[in-house]
Amino acid sequence: MSSPKNHLTIQCSHSIPLQHLSCTMDVLLDICDTFVFDRLYATVLPVKAFISNDTLHDVGNQAYNKQVQLYYPLQPSQWASSSSWSRDYLPRQALSLFLITWLFGISMYLLGSTLLYYTIYNKQLLKHPKFLRQQIRQEIRQSLLAMPIMAILTVPFFLAEIHGYTKLYDFSPDPALQIPFGISGNVYKYIQYPFFILFTDTGIYWIHRAIHHPLIYRFVHKRHHKWIVPTPYASYAFNPVDGWLQSLPYHIFPFVFPLQKGAYLGLFVFVTVWTVLIRKFFLFTSNILEGLLLMVVVDDAEYLSYSKLINGAACHTMHHLYFNYNYGQFTTFWDRVCWTYQTPSEKGMIVDEVEKEKKKKTR
Numbered sequence: 001m002s003s004p005k006n007h008l009t010i011q012c013s014h015s016i017p018l019q020h021l022s023c024t025m026d027v028l029l030d031i032c033d034t035f036v037f038d039r040l041y042a043t044v045l046p047v048k049a050f051i052s053n054d055t056l057h058d059v060g061n062q063a064y065n066k067q068v069q070l071y072y073p074l075q076p077s078q079w080a081s082s083s084s085w086s087r088d089y090l091p092r093q094a095l096s097l098f099l100i101t102w103l104f105g106i107s108m109y110l111l112g113s114t115l116l117y118y119t120i121y122n123k124q125l126l127k128h129p130k131f132l133r134q135q136i137r138q139e140i141r142q143s144l145l146a147m148p149i150m151a152i153l154t155v156p157f158f159l160a161e162i163h164g165y166t167k168l169y170d171f172s173p174d175p176a177l178q179i180p181f182g183i184s185g186n187v188y189k190y191i192q193y194p195f196f197i198l199f200t201d202t203g204i205y206w207i208h209r210a211i212h213h214p215l216i217y218r219f220v221h222k223r224h225h226k227w228i229v230p231t232p233y234a235s236y237a238f239n240p241v242d243g244w245l246q247s248l249p250y251h252i253f254p255f256v257f258p259l260q261k262g263a264y265l266g267l268f269v270f271v272t273v274w275t276v277l278i279r280k281f282f283l284f285t286s287n288i289l290e291g292l293l294l295m296v297v298v299d300d301a302e303y304l305s306y307s308k309l310i311n312g313a314a315c316h317t318m319h320h321l322y323f324n325y326n327y328g329q330f331t332t333f334w335d336r337v338c339w340t341y342q343t344p345s346e347k348g349m350i351v352d353e354v355e356k357e358k359k360k361k362t363r
Contacts (some may be wrong), residue, residue, distance in 0.1 A: 203249030
C-alpha cells in the first residue's frame with residue numbers, strides 16, 4: 001500500500017521535511033520499474049480493465065517516477081498502470097527489491113571474483129597444503145546458495161527505507177534530522193563518511209566477536225572459516241545468517257543518523273570493494289618440499305601490514321590463520337583496545353610459521 005512518506009516534492013535548494021525523506025532504493029526502484037518491472041508485472045499479472053495511454057499520460061506521469069525525477073526527468077513506461085500489482089503494492093515492492101538485490105549481488109560476485117581471479121590472484125595458492133579439494137567449486141556453490149537468502153533477509157530494511165523510515169536525504173540535511181553533536185549541515189556533509197566508517201567498524205567488530213562465541217560459532221560462522229586459504233570466490237561464501245548479521249551496521253546507520261543518498265550509494269560501493277580487497281590481495285607462496293609456508297605480498301600499498309590503523313588484507317588473513325585475532329573490518333582500533341590485535345609483521349607471519357614447520361619436522 002502507498003505511503004505519503006515516499007513522495008518527495010522538494011528542490012535542490014530547499015530543506016527536506018522529515019516526513020518526506022526517501023532513499024537510494026526509491027530512485028533505483030523507479031528506474032527498474034520503468035525499464036524492466038512494469039512490463040514484467042503487466043505480462044504476468046495484467047490489470048483486468050485496460051488503461052489507455054491517454055489515461056497514463058494524464059495521471060501516470062504525475063503519479064510515477066517522483067523519486068528519480070528529482071535527479072533526471074525519466075518518464076514512466078507505457079506499462080506503468082497495466083498490472084494488477086501496482087507500483088505501490090507492498091508485495092510487488094518486496095519482490096522487486098529482492099530481485100534487484102539478489103541479481104545485482106550475483107552479477108557483482110561473479111564478475112568481480114572472476115576478474116580478480118584471472119588478473120591479481122596468485123595461482124600458487126592453489127598448491128597450498130591447506131587449499132581444499134575442489135575448493136573453488138565449493139566457494140561458488142556456497143555463495144550462490146547464501147545470496148538469495150541474504151537478499152530476503154535484507155528486503156525489510158529496504159522496504160522501511162522506501163517508505164521513509166530512515167534519515168536518508170536527497171540534497172541538504174534538514175534541521176529536523178537532528179544532526180549529532182550539534183554539527184552544522186554543511187560540515188556534516190563531509191564528516192558523514194568517516195562517521196559511517198567508525199559506526200560500522202564498531203558494530204562489525206562486536207558482531208564478529210559475538211559469532212565467534214562457542215555457543216554461536218558452529219551454527220553461524222564456522223562455515224566461513226572453512227576457507228583457510230580463500231580465493232576471490234569466497235567473498236560471499238558465508239552462512240547466509242552470518243553474512244546478514246555482519247551487514248546489520250550498514251543498514252542500521254541511516255535509521256539512527258542522517259545520510260545523504262549519494263553518500264549511501266558511494267559507501268555501499270566502497271564497502272563492497274573493501275570486503276573483496278581484504279580477502280584477496282594477500283598472497284602466499286608455498287615450498288612444499290621443504291615444508292615451509294612463507295607468506296609474502298607484492299606491494300606495501302596492498303599489504304598495509306605496517307599500518308597502525310588500517311585493517312588490511314594481511315590483518316584479515318591473520319584472522320583466518322589464527323582465529324581469535326583481528327575481528328575489525330576497516331580499522332584496528334577495537335582490536336587494539338580489546339587486546340585482540342595480532343600484528344601481521346614479517347616476524348609474526350613468516351618467522352613464526354617457519355619455526356612451527358621446523359618444529360614439526362624435528363618431532
